[in-house]
Amino acid sequence: xxxxxxxxxxxxxxSQTLSLTCAVSGGSISSGGYSWxxxxxxxxxxxxxxxxxxxxxxxxxxxxxxxxxxxxxxxSKNQFSLKLSSVTAADTAVYYCARGDGDYDRYxxxxxxxxxxxxxxx
Amino acid sequence: xSELTQDPAVSVALGQTVRITCQGDSLxxxxxxxxxxxxxxAPVLVIYGKNNRPSGIPDRFSGSSSGNTASLTITGAQAExxxxxxxxxxxxxxxxVVFGGxxxxxxx
Numbered sequence: 001x002x003x004x005x006x007x008x009x010x011x012x013x014x015s016q017t018l019s020l021t022c023a024v025s026g027g028s029i030s031s032g033g034y035s036w037x038x039x040x041x042x043x044x045x046x047x048x049x050x051x052x053x054x055x056x057x058x059x060x061x062x063x064x065x066x067x068x069x070x071x072x073x074x075x076s077k078n079q080f081s082l083k084l085s086s087v088t089a090a091d092t093a094v095y096y097c098a099r100g101d102g103d104y105d106r107y108x109x110x111x112x113x114x115x116x117x118x119x120x121x122x
Numbered sequence: 123x124s125e126l127t128q129d130p131a132v133s134v135a136l137g138q139t140v141r142i143t144c145q146g147d148s149l150x151x152x153x154x155x156x157x158x159x160x161x162x163x164a165p166v167l168v169i170y171g172k173n174n175r176p177s178g179i180p181d182r183f184s185g186s187s188s189g190n191t192a193s194l195t196i197t198g199a200q201a202e203x204x205x206x207x208x209x210x211x212x213x214x215x216x217x218x219v220v221f222g223g224x225x226x227x228x229x230x
Contacts, residue, residue, distance in 0.1 A: 037219070039221075046208065046221060046222075046223045046224040047157075047165065047208050047210075047221045047224070048221065049210075049218070049219040049220065049221060052219070060217050060218055062218065062219075063218070096164060096165075100219070102212075103171075105151070105152055105153055105171075106152060106153040106155065106170060106171045106211075107152065107155065107210070107211060107212045107219060108155035108167055108170035108171075108210070109155070109157070109165070109167060109210070110167050110170070110176065112164040112165060112166075113164065114164055115164050
């Protein structure tokens with residue numbers, strides 16, 4: 001059974017960089033055909049896709065966050081990471097990592113981490 | 123870009139059938155996927171593709187699609203189905219991902 005676990009700082013100061021890591025167990029992050037995503041949810045609000053990285057290393061980001069986001073993968077540690085720069089209070093949210101799967105006509109997240117709350121405050 | 127639109131809230135009487143909808147241009151090209159989220163928990167995939175349920179999801183959950191609208195139907199809603207439901211798909215470019223705003227389902 002695949003498992004994902006987020007870790008990182010739960011409190012970040014405004015203008016600094018948010019850094020999170022998602023450790024994958026029960027399967028290889030290098031398995032072909034999957035993408036590895038970050039998704040966030042501000043308190044009391046809906047889900048927002050941040051971006052993903054494919055097994056090939058290609059990355060795609062939400063246009064609204066693209067200038068501040070970097071997603072990378074460390075295959076030796078079977079984990080992937082998120083960096084979000086120049087954070088403000090609006091970036092306060094529960095951050096989830098998830099595995100994406102799909103085909104030419106579908107895309108879905110079949111495995112999710114439990115989520116980690118990141119608060120932006122001085 | 124693409125957006126997915128959901129009704130903010132829907133209610134259903136216990137044991138009755140409810141349909142939750144998701145509208146967007148990208149749904150003319152891509153199937154929607156559906157997620158159930160209960161308070162304090164991560165979302166759980168309940169429907170993907172044309173009408174596929176992951177292992178462990180009750181068969182009272184089903185999905186359908188017509189034009190730019192995807193639907194999640196719960197036939198015989200149970201108290202434990204009370205939750206927020208989100209749809210998602212690829213956007214019209216095929217490279218990005220979009221979520222609907224979510225529907226809060228209340229089981230009366």
